[in-house]
Amino acid sequence: MPHTRSSPASAARTRASEALGVAWSSGAGRAFPARMPDVGALLVAWLGEEVERRRLFPWIAVAFGVGVLLFFAAEGSPSLWAPVAGFGLATAIAVALRHRVWGLAAAIGCAALFAGFAAGVLRLRAVEVPLVERITVAKLSGFLEEAEMRGQGARLTLRIHAIEGIAPERLPRRVRVTVREARGLAAGDFLEGRARILPLPEAARPGGYDFARDAYFKGLGGIGSLLGPPRRVAPPGPPDWDLRIAALVDRARNEATQRIAGVIGGQAGAVAAALVTGKRGLIEEETNDALRAAGIYHIVSISGLHMVLAAGTIFWLVRGALALSAAAALRLACKKIAAACGMAGASAYCLFSGAEVATVRSLIMILVMLGAVLVDRPAVTLRNLAVAALIVMALEPETILGPSFQMSFAAVGALVAAGEWWSRRRPPTEPGGLMRRAGRWLLGAAIGLLSTTLVAGIATAPFASFHFQAANPYGMLGNALALPLVSLVVMPAAVLGMLAYPFGLDRWVWELMGFAVDGVLRSAAAVAELDGSALVTAAFGPGALGLMTLGLVIAVLIGSPLRWLGFVPALSGLWLSTIPDKPELYVDREGAGAAVRTADGRLAIAGKPSAFVMAQWLRADGDAREPDDPTLRGGTRCDPLGCVVSLPDGRAVAYVADRRAFPEDCRRAAIMITRLRAPPDCAAPLILDRAFLDRHGATSVIFRDGRPEIATVRAPDRTRPWLTGPPQARPIAPRPNASPPRQQPPAEIPDEEPEAVLGEP
Structure with missing residues (x-):
């Protein structure tokens, strides 16, 4: 018999089966137990499979990201020499242990962690600017x-x-x-x-x-x-030269926005213009709400989907054009030329659309993957995704805290891992006639669309819920209706339109694009009208998100059966997310108002906080009411001097709007809230007044065993460059009957910028 060489993966599988006490049959591939498993040997075999399949490299990006997160959890302005020294020491250890696989891996991981921390320090120093400190x-x-x-x-x-x-x-x-x-x-x-x-x-x-x-x-x-x-x-x-370039690009973007919106008209024109230029100012809030409810708001934020479709359109146009010439097809590396053109087109699209964080991140991913084509490497792999993540985090470490970064890499990583899994299990294609092949292709396309939507939806759901306290049960339906139009018509038309725009021959392209975008908006409106299309979920802590993220990382990056260990942290995080700590009290950072939990378990509003602040409180509480809902004032007893609200245990919370209310409310209230300065002799056990809020910002209170636990946005002993308190604020003397303010760790992931998008994948 001829000698055949087994692959490292099959050899590792053989060792794992021997450790598990399993014999592999030569026919159907089924296994049957032979003896009790040797757990230690089984673990070693599976870890060996990870090494032999070169699955350790993506963990460098994970370690780098942990270093960035540690930087943002630090206080003040951390020094640079400490992470640089740690990186040097870890590198030296890696060199010393280069012949020991796991020692080398651990040392490289530590070096990557220190490098991530150093990247955060360097970025902070690069962007350091003075801030406006008062109105x-x-x-x-x-x-x-x-x-x-x-x-x-x-x-x-x-x-x-x-x-x-x-x-x-x-x-x-x-x-x-x-x-x-x-x-x-x-x-x-x-x-x-x-x-x-x-x-x-x-x-x-x-x-x-x-x-x-x-x-x-x-x-x-x-x-x-x-x-x-x-x-x-x-x-x-x-x-300056950079300002001249930025101004030139912005003028061109605004001109193109007006052209596209003017030709198409209506909200279809506004959305189409946003897809091309990144200018979303013309989109009305009603349209935004419908897109969010349908789970397809990501289409108006230029990120991964748009960059892939734009680069892919250019790639196939160039490759198809070259294939029309026999000489070019035979003599030129058509695929590499097309990849280079796709990289150039994606770069131009990124620059023209404003080079926002999500777009730059997506461009880096595209450049890495098409660059792999230029050097004859597979384009879509977890290694390439890890390289893209490392570049993004090195250039802009702060992006790791945002939903755009997290949702994008979670979705792409899950899709790549699912693709690898399916490629190993996909049944062989049977020959057939033209109609049979066409039917198979249509069925495969439909299943592919639904499966990719499902995988990406599951991967991004924890981040969407954490950031936006929102869930879209019909997101799969919305994406199934919208993405075919976006992929097959909208984005190819956008590319063709911009090619025809300088010649003034673009009108018909924009009209075609507008017809498709109108179909997308009609689909979104239909899905948004379904009952329960937009659900509000209560905010949960970063610990639950961290556990779910760890589970996802394990499931995606590990190729051996060890991936199933990811279910342990994922399910633990999911369980924690269902039992969030809901504060009994929220206080506005300026003392303009407060939200107090009443006997019916819902929040009631005292004072006059802004609509945006109230929306944040309600969404964090899992409350679907709007800020103008009249029931929000139920349970409050107000007069011109202030308001009084009763907690579920009957204790009174007083909101003081006029100094004349201090004598009575200081005597009877368990908690005093005011944007004024409370008198020094006020007897209320817990006082959140102007002096306190100047130093600590927005505040929430949770009662445990009758005692208040106070969480604040900032504290005098925990400073960061972007948190500047009023210089005239005076220190706060703790009161004997109240727990001292406890600073909650800063949120690692933002909820929403007042004028930003929701759900950027």
Whole structure:
């Protein structure tokens, strides 16, 4: 008999079967027990299979990500020398243990962890900018870097030149302001105007979305609004080269947005323009709500799906065109040329659409995978996905905290792992006639669409629930109806439209695209009208999410039967997510209002918190009511001086709006809340007044055995560069009858930016 060489995987499987006491039959591949398993040998065999199948490399990205998370869990501004020294030591150990597989793997993992921490430190130092520390009404001037037109007015990003009353060394680099009238403005203009500028808003609740952190890493030092139309004036000097490029791109994006929206019209035009240019300002909230309820809001955020479809369209167009020439097909590496063109097209699309974080991350993934084609490597593998994740985290470590990064890599990783599993079990294709092959292809396409939607939905569900407290039971139906149109018509039309746009021959393409987008919107509206299409889930802690993430990572990255161990942390995290700790009390960061749990188990509102803050509280509580629901005022007894709400145990919570209420409420209330400063002799056991909130920000309270446990967004002894408290705030003296404020670890994943998208996969 000829000698045949077994693969490492089959050899490892043989060793595992021997350890398990299983004999493999030569026919059907079924196994039967031969003896009791040797657990130790079985574990060694399965671990050996991981090594032989080269499955350890993706864990480097996991270790790097853990290092980034540790950086964001640190306090203050961590030093750089410590992680660099740790990286050097771990690297030296790796070299010393290079002949010992598991010692080498552990040392490399530690080195990657220290590298992730160092990446966070370097990124923090690179973006360090002054921040607006208090509400300021003053004249400002600066270059218009980006303008996003909306249904009414616009949102402008200004690169600041001067702000009246702020020293040059304390000037923020950028501020984002809204304006009611923006006609005639274009990126690159030098503007002057009077504005109301606010510090970066912190989380609306402990554990909630930290807008200040995300804005800080985008280079924003404040937000606000212009008090009247800005004036274009002569600049004090020429803009920087990067500003000139950014202005040129933004003007082109706005022109294309107006062209596409004008040709198509209506909300279909607004969505189509957003798909091409990334400008979402023209999309109305009603349309956004329908897309979210149908589970397809991700189509209006340019990320992985759009980049893959755009690069894929260019790839197949170029490869098909080259295949039409026999000489080119025989003499040229058509596939590599097409891959290079796809990389160039994806890069141009990323730049033109604004190069947002999700788009840049997706571009890196595309470049890595198409780059693998150039060097004759498989394009879609877990190794390539790990390389893309390492590049993204090294360049912008803060993205690991966001839903876009987590949902994208979770979905792609799960799909790659599922594809590998199916490729090993797929039955051989039987020959047949044309009709039979066509039927098989259609059935396979339908099953593929449903299965990929299911796999991606399961993989991303924990992150969607954690960030947005939302679940879309009909998301599979919405995606099944929308994605064929998006994949087969919308995105190919977008590519063709942009190719025809410079020639002025693009109208018919946009009309075709608008017809398909209108079909997508009709499908979304139909799904959104179904009962229970949008469910609100109570917020759960980062511990539950961490366990579910660990389970997903184990299931995706491990190829041997050890992957089933992922069910242990995944189910534990799922169980924890079903029993979240719901605070009895939420307090606004400025003391404008509070939400108190009443005897019926639901929240009641006292004071006048903003609608956005109330929406955050309600969603975190799993409450589907809107901020304007009149039942939110039930259970509160209010007069011009303030409000009183009773907790389920009968104790009174007083919200004081006028100083005249202090004598009575200090005497009878168990908890005092006010945006004023409470008198020093106030006898309330727990006081959350202006002095406390200035130092600690938004606050929540949970009662355990009758004692309050206080969680706050920030604390005086835990500072980060994007959390700047008012300098005039005074220290808080703890009261003898109340538990001292306890700082809850900052949320590792944001909920929602006030004007951001929901559910970016």
